[in-house]
Amino acid sequence: MSDRPAPGEHPDGVSTSQEVSFEELQLSQRNHGMQLEGLRYDVTPAGMHYLLIHFDVPEGDAATWSLSVDGLVAHRMRLSIDDLRSRPTVTMPVTLECAGNGRALLTPRPISQPWLTEAIGTAEWTGTPLRAILEEAGVEEGAVELVFRGVDHGIQGGVEQDYERSLTIEDAMRDEVILAYEVNGAPLPPQHGFPLRLVVPGWYGMTSVKWLTEITAVAEPFEGYQQLAYRFRQRPEEDGEPVTRMRPRSLMIPPGFPDFMTRKRFVDVGSIELSGRAWSGLGSIERVEVSTDGGATWAGATLGEPVSAYAWTPWTFVWDTSEPGEFELCPRATDAAGNTQPTEQPWNLHGFANNLVQRVPVEVRAPSGRP
Numbered sequence: 001m002s003d004r005p006a007p008g009e010h011p012d013g014v015s016t017s018q019e020v021s022f023e024e025l026q027l028s029q030r031n032h033g034m035q036l037e038g039l040r041y042d043v044t045p046a047g048m049h050y051l052l053i054h055f056d057v058p059e060g061d062a063a064t065w066s067l068s069v070d071g072l073v074a075h076r077m078r079l080s081i082d083d084l085r086s087r088p089t090v091t092m093p094v095t096l097e098c099a100g101n102g103r104a105l106l107t108p109r110p111i112s113q114p115w116l117t118e119a120i121g122t123a124e125w126t127g128t129p130l131r132a133i134l135e136e137a138g139v140e141e142g143a144v145e146l147v148f149r150g151v152d153h154g155i156q157g158g159v160e161q162d163y164e165r166s167l168t169i170e171d172a173m174r175d176e177v178i179l180a181y182e183v184n185g186a187p188l189p190p191q192h193g194f195p196l197r198l199v200v201p202g203w204y205g206m207t208s209v210k211w212l213t214e215i216t217a218v219a220e221p222f223e224g225y226q227q228l229a230y231r232f233r234q235r236p237e238e239d240g241e242p243v244t245r246m247r248p249r250s251l252m253i254p255p256g257f258p259d260f261m262t263r264k265r266f267v268d269v270g271s272i273e274l275s276g277r278a279w280s281g282l283g284s285i286e287r288v289e290v291s292t293d294g295g296a297t298w299a300g301a302t303l304g305e306p307v308s309a310y311a312w313t314p315w316t317f318v319w320d321t322s323e324p325g326e327f328e329l330c331p332r333a334t335d336a337a338g339n340t341q342p343t344e345q346p347w348n349l350h351g352f353a354n355n356l357v358q359r360v361p362v363e364v365r366a367p368s369g370r371p
C-alpha cells in the first residue's frame with residue numbers, strides 16, 4: 001500500500017478569496033504565531049514561540065515513554081527519558097520557522113494553516129546529540145535514511161497516518177541534530193513535543209518531529225505522506241523538489257503603535273530606530289537592507305551578533321522622517337550563500353518557503369501629541 005495521494009488528487013486546494021474559511025480559522029486557533037514584537041528577545045519567551053500541530057497534542061508520560069531505534073541497525077536500542085537525560089547534554093538556541101510561513105499572503109492562496117509572517121521563534125533546546133546514539137546502534141551499510149515517528153495520529157489528504165518524516169543518514173549525523181527534552185530550561189511543554197522531540201537546526205520546522213517514539217533505519221527513501229507533501233510543486237501531479245532548509249528571511253518589530261483592526265502602524269515625525277532579526281538555514285546572514293518606500297530603494301542596516309550559529313541575527317536601522325505621510329517599510333536579508341529575499345511573491349501549490357519581504361504600512365504623523 002502506498003501512502004501517496006492518487007495522481008491529480010490535491011488534498012488542500014487553493015482559494016482566490018482573501019477571506020479565510022471556518023476550517024482555516026479552526027487551524028489558526030490551534031496553531032498560533034509569534035507576535036512580532038517578540039522579535040525583541042534573543043530567545044523567544046515560553047508560550048510566545050509559534051506552534052504547528054497537525055493532529056492532536058498526544059498525552060505523553062515521561063515515566064513510561066521510550067524511544068526505539070530499530071530497522072537496519074546492528075543493535076536495536078530502547079531508551080527511556082532518564083536514559084536520554086544521562087547522556088551528554090547540549091543546549092542550543094535554534095530559530096525555527098514553519099515551511100508554510102507567508103502562505104496566506106499568496107494569490108491564489110493555498111488552503112491550509114493560514115500563516116502571514118509570524119510562524120517563527122527561537123528557543124533554547126536542551127537534549128543529547130543524535131549522532132552518538134546512531135553510532136551506538138550501528139546503522140548498517142544498506143540503510144539510506146532514518147524515519148522519525150511521532151505518536152500523534154490523524155488523517156491528512158485522506159491518508160491515515162502517524163506523523164513521520166525522514167532524513168538521509170548524512171543529514172541525521174550532523175553535529176547539531178539533537179533529541180531534545182527541554183526548552184528554555186524547562187521540560188518540553190505538551191504542545192512542543194513532551195517528552196521528546198527531534199530538533200534539526202537550519203531546516204524548516206516539519207523536520208523536527210515532536211512526540212518522538214521511534215527512529216527506523218530504512219533501505220529506501222521514505223515516501224510517507226508528510227515526506228511527499230513537503231515538495232515544491234506548481235501542479236498536484238508534479239513530483240517537485242523537496243522542501244529542506246530555511247531560506248533567508250528578515251522581519252522587523254512593527255514600529256510605533258497599531259490600529260486594533262488593521263494593525264496599521266502610527267509613528268510621530270522624527271528619528272526612529274527600526275530593529276528586527278534575520279536568519280537563513282542556507283548560510284549566515286551577510287546583509288540586511290531596509291526600504292522605507294515599499295521596495296523602490298534600499299539602504300544597509302547594522303547587524304549584531306547572531307544569537308547562535310543556528311539562531312537569528314539582530315539588526316537595527318535609523319529611519320529619519322521629516323515629513324508626515326504614508327510609508328511602507330520592508331527589510332530584506334541576504335545570506336552568505338548569496339540567497340536574497342524576493343520582493344515579488346513566488347508561488348507554489350502548498351505555499352512553502354515563501355520568503356517574500358515583509359511589508360509594514362506606517363503612517364508618520366506631525367507631532368500632535370497623543371490623547
Ligand SMILES: Nc1nc2c(c(=O)[nH]1)N[C@H]1C(S)=C(S)[C@@H](COP(=O)(O)O)O[C@H]1N2
Pocket residue numbers: 049050051052053054055096097098099149150151152163191192193204205206207208209210211
Ligand atoms: N509529531 C509531530 N511533529 C511535528 C509536527 C506535528 O504535527 N507532529 N509539526 C511539524 C511542523 S509542520 C512544524 S512547523 C514544527 C513546529 O514546531 P513547534 O510547534 O514546536 O513550533 O513541528 C513539526 N513537528
Ligand SMILES: [Mo]
Pocket residue numbers: 052097098099100205206
Ligand atoms: Mo510547519
